[in-house]
Amino acid sequence: MNRLLVVSFGPVSPDLLDAIADPVWRSYDLEVHRRAERPIPADAWDAKRQQHGSEVLLRTLLVGARDPGDRLLGVTAVDLCIPMLSFVFGQAQLKGAAAVVSTARLDPSFYGLSSRPDLVRRRFIAEVIHEVGHTVGLVHCAERSCPMSLATAVEAIDQKGEELCDGCTALVHDFKAAGSLTAETLRRSSRSQ
């Protein structure tokens, strides 16, 4: 059974982490396992931008032993960025093993509004399905309601559902049939990029 190992960097609401098990199972046949919380890597902090670099979190996730076929998902409450972009909701290795998602900008309180846990939960699930989808090999989808559509603002995330669209679901099945969801193929495909 392929697994998605979930690691929180710093404290993250357990309710949120519990919420992704079913959607991830339904979309990708991956069994979600929680791992111990880790501290946020110190070198991820960018003092100039007052944000954390998501690539450092990705690299940190990949350090250490894991079973073949396991995927890793890092979750954090801090705001993430990459050098080129002012922020990211998450980042993943395309056809790779690791992904990270930040809950910071999913919360209305980030924009000075009242916090809404139900909304954060919905947005978080959509983002997790999106980033894990990239590790499986899915690219952005043109269907707005599909979690794999590109979102550069929370309003776009709010248009997404929890379920992959038919097209992306078919692709996941194709990948599975072709064996690309096995660890061996994953390692081969990430090396070939």
Place this chain on the structure above:
Amino acid sequence: MNTKWEILVVDDEEIMRDSMAAWLREDGYLVDTVSCGREAIGRAREKDYALYFIDLKMPGGIDGIETMLEVHKLHPEASVIIITAYATVDTAIAAMKEGAQEYVVKPCHPQEISLLVSRIIKVKNLQRENTILRQKLARQYHVHDILSKNSRMHQILDLIREVSGLKSTVLIQGESGTGKELVARAIHFSGDRAGKPFIGVSCAALAETLLESELFGHEKGSFTGATSQKKGKFEMANGGTIFLDEIGDISPKLQMDLLRVLQERRLYRVGGSDELEVDVRVIAATNRDLPKAVQAGTFRDDLYYRLNVITITIPPLRDRRDDIPLLAQHFVQRLSHELGRPVTGISEEGLRILLERDWPGNVRELENAIERALVTCRGTTLTAEDFQFLVPHEAAATSGWQPPTDLTLDEVERSVITAMLGRTRGNVKEAASLLGIDRSTLYDRIKKYGIPR
């Protein structure tokens, strides 16, 4: 159109180019990365990237602007987005002046990059579609696509090649269905104007006022129904070719207007006061005897002389029967493919029927006959049986049927057209096809005889 566009990210900072590349790959693009201008130019020699992200300041002697200039020398169509860490108006202006399509300051908002890339790619998709369509069109109408082994037709093909590079007006004469428009397109697509528009107008199909507006355009409010300004066919063909089919059918007023455009290469839109200059090559065609029309005073002699600079007369199919087997086989190949029929050829008996026929509707009629036979054919070869619909005509003439002798030719023509329109329930396209004439000719006859539809 599923081909993935390729993007090259050029940045000396590894983390910058890798994160950018990863983000673009998630969007489905194929992305390569290099660390300096020299490497970028090397890659550009090997590959045709649709889009380049180039960092403005890079060590190694070649900065972003110089890299962009070299890339543009190799691929003038490539789009370049310059990336910089510091926004200054001077650098932005310099980058845009040298040909950058856009300019972004890092770190930028994801939405900005996303919109920028999708906008550029959308234009690239349209440009590619346009190029493919143009190539398709040019291929379709190239000189070597006019099939013939007849010596008179070969002289015409030589003439097409000779005149394709000129700007002179060409007058094409020939019966309906001989391929006048095909010749006009071959002239256009073999010459320097191939990349520019080819606009065809059937002069017989429209009433005088409509044709005037169609050819020269109109200004808003110039007549009832002119709710907005409209460009005419001459303006649309600017830089290219206008093909005026059935030129012998235009009214005296339009003859005068056309003469002025041919002489001065300038026109006014209907209801307009601004003179518009146009650079258009005119190719006209007719199945009428224009010298006779000039003699009869129905066609202006000065316009005739303007049009008659180079004349190409296409012989009817009955005068080049040696082309029938070649054309028939060509239509079988093309149409069987289009119709999804497994037919590969024509039997000897079938071919004999085709060779014995006079083909008043010429090549078009032959094409229609092959299409009809293909639809009903049950085997892989068209046989005499498949062409039986052509035979009754011939057989009737020899088996006692006598043409009426108490009617004029016009009356016979009128009754045949009326009957055919009745059979097709007023469908002009279908009636024209069955009569072996083109639609504009049929419209012309309907108008001439005042046949109700």
